[in-house]
Amino acid sequence: MHNIRTVENKTYFRIPVKTKILGPDDDIVEIVNRYTGDITKPGDIIVVSESPVAMTQGRAIFETDIKVGFLANFLWRGVRNVEYGVGLRSPTSMQCAIEETGKFRIISAAFIGFVGKIFGKRGWFYKIAGKQAALVDAAHTSFIPPYDKTVIKGPLYSDEICRRIKKITGLDAAIMDINDIGGSWVIGSSEGVDKYLLQKIMDDNPQGQKSEQTPICIVREKK
Numbered sequence: 001m002h003n004i005r006t007v008e009n010k011t012y013f014r015i016p017v018k019t020k021i022l023g024p025d026d027d028i029v030e031i032v033n034r035y036t037g038d039i040t041k042p043g044d045i046i047v048v049s050e051s052p053v054a055m056t057q058g059r060a061i062f063e064t065d066i067k068v069g070f071l072a073n074f075l076w077r078g079v080r081n082v083e084y085g086v087g088l089r090s091p092t093s094m095q096c097a098i099e100e101t102g103k104f105r106i107i108s109a110a111f112i113g114f115v116g117k118i119f120g121k122r123g124w125f126y127k128i129a130g131k132q133a134a135l136v137d138a139a140h141t142s143f144i145p146p147y148d149k150t151v152i153k154g155p156l157y158s159d160e161i162c163r164r165i166k167k168i169t170g171l172d173a174a175i176m177d178i179n180d181i182g183g184s185w186v187i188g189s190s191e192g193v194d195k196y197l198l199q200k201i202m203d204d205n206p207q208g209q210k211s212e213q214t215p216i217c218i219v220r221e222k223k
Helices: 028-036 051-058 069-080 089-103 104-120 124-129 160-167 197-202
Strands: 004-007 010-017 045-049 059-061 150-152 172-178 185-188 216-221
Touching: 004 172, 010 197, 028 045, 028 051, 028 160, 028 216, 045 160, 051 059, 051 160, 051 172, 059 089, 059 104, 069 089, 069 104, 089 104, 089 150, 104 124, 150 197, 160 172, 160 185, 172 197, 185 197, 197 216
Parallel strands: 045 172
Antiparallel strands: 004 010, 010 216, 045 216, 059 150, 172 185
């Protein structure tokens, strides 16, 4: 686990925090406060992974409970394979994206994405489909049961959750979507967070993406 990173001539410790398996009965703010209270120092930033936040909001849906419609069955085949995960290249994850964003927006995104492919441009689909479509994690991408059998939608109210974390801990907070190939995206934060700096600090995914069970990470500048 890479726990030290230097960015813009400053060095930062990244301290992954292991928790229990989280679920809909948990309050993510209470969880953060419980597991970080004895570890944090003034000036730290608390980073929470987006999927565990969604799990506490009941947004992990079992594949068997997802009724896939005609549109999802038609569109998922047009999603390209990517090295960092399945994304919307499955009927159930595409169905969840449609439910999150609406049929018209997904159809528009698919059309514009197709045009983009003709001109050799990638990413147009997600620019139109929006953040919630991009945050859908397909089933069988999580390594922790029972979530290995669920499609996980992106969390809601991310900024508000971060403000609540700051209020109860006194520390800035961010919710992030991070993967193992250098993808790092702040999807919610409290007001004091430099999003672009934090993305650089975290883009090698110090929390891991398998069975580490470390949904929280404390970022601390080395003095």
